[in-house]
Amino acid sequence: MKRSARRSYVLAVAPALVLMAIFYLGPAIWAVYISTTPMSLVGPDAGSTRFIGLDNYRAIWKHPDFPTFVWNTVVYTAGVAVIGATIGGLLIALVIDRARRDGNRLAMAAFGAVVLAGICPVPLVGSIWGIILDYRDGVLNALLTTAGFERVDWLGKRPMLMVIVAEAWRTVGLAMIVFYGALRTLPASVGEAAMLDGASSWTRLRTITLPQIMPTAGLVLLMTTILTAGSFLLNEILTGGGTALQTETLALYSFHAALIDFRIAYGAALSVVILLFTLVCAAVYLRIAEKRP
């Protein structure tokens, strides 16, 4: 009886496990192995799984634009995950939380708008920001010219900044939800005691709320860094990497190499490099967290 029950439970889990193994865990391991082969879709090495060691990684390292890709990834991740999502998300959550306590009826409308941007499918976000920033017919330039200013070639002159703004616009929703949830569960008693002691709201924010929210901020930072370092779709839609690779991040380069040029193994090696990049970021965050008094 007991054993047959156990077998039934295992059988219940099995189909999901098999599918995850084939299309999730398997590919994750397979990607690492592929990166040590010369595999491509076309040419003499089509489908080859011959082991060639770290040749792909050597090729990436020697690529003349590799420093550019890494630098772009650093700027992009810092802009989107650190400044946009984590700092921006905390600020927005603080504002909405404060407005709610003030009894501001628009607080929940603001919450809804940020969440809406967060759940909006990426290709639609791409269309929206594409038309906002368009040089000739863009909304931003229409506003500028109506106000009597010159048009600005947003995506041509400032591609990285624009990609960061658009990506942060959609990523900040997730961060804001987590921060808002954390703010609402903070014990109110400490803040109230400080208020009776005459502490201003700014002092209370700095000395009570922020220290308590720090663990959440660390979690959000890690989460959004993992998401951002690997994201490229919006970047591809808006700039395609830029005219002089100004916005070609590691993730976008991996996409171009593997799925446009069909250099499967090289793209896989790049995705492992992205994984290493997120690990380095995680290590840096941990270091900073430890150094805090």
Next chain:
Amino acid sequence: MIARPALSASRLTSWLTSLAIVAIILVFGAPFLWVLAQAFDAATTGALPWPGELTLANVRTMFEQEIVRVALRNSLIVAGVSAVLATLLAGLAGFGLSRISFRRKAEVMYGIILLYAFPLTVTMVAIFDVAIRLDLTNTLRGLILAEVAIMLPFLTWLMKGFYDAIPRQLDEAALIDGASIWRSWLGVIAPAALPGIGTAAGLAFVIAWSEPLLPIVLISDPDLTTVSRFFFAAATSSTSFQSIAALGIAFLAPVLLVILLLRGVIGSSVMTSIDER
């Protein structure tokens, strides 16, 4: 004397807060209102559509295109079948994981969710290769299997949380009555977990409906394009926005509907499953 400046400072803060709230609504909400306006605006050139003449012409033009109808149909198939399959698999797996006991169970549960440390960007190339080897590229069934696989870790975790909340006495009562575990699951446990099953199905539909990467990786045949694949192609080419806006609303509507229906359920159930660890 002392209270006075403090009071005005707090009024200033309130005032600044209101200002910031309006700014947030504008920055995050206005683009959606603008998409809505574009979809029904008769003027075809205005970058700043202002309620002029309302028309359904944009909607009609969009849906008259063969490829748009194909994309919508394919997306419905992919999202619908994915939702059924994912709910069934996660419904079973969540049940098994909830009732079975083994050493280091908590660690295994965390391991499942840790799969997401491998973002799709990392596995994308290998998924493409696996799909080629299994001859599943440019097929809707390949796309469906891959979509289901990437959402299963999260949905299984979610479903386990719902089953954990159902008392085991319910299983035991059904088993004493002589029913097999499968019958007791189908007849007693699954009905009790119906809110969870509904949540999983809604989320699965939305994920498969809006997830853009797998269709881009696995589908190149225009006859098999999905809405999110079509959007990617349209956004990187120069399709006029008026015509896209109408489809944008069709694209966003199911997502919005499901999120509104499930508001609150998701967060609280994830929280309980974490608390019980």
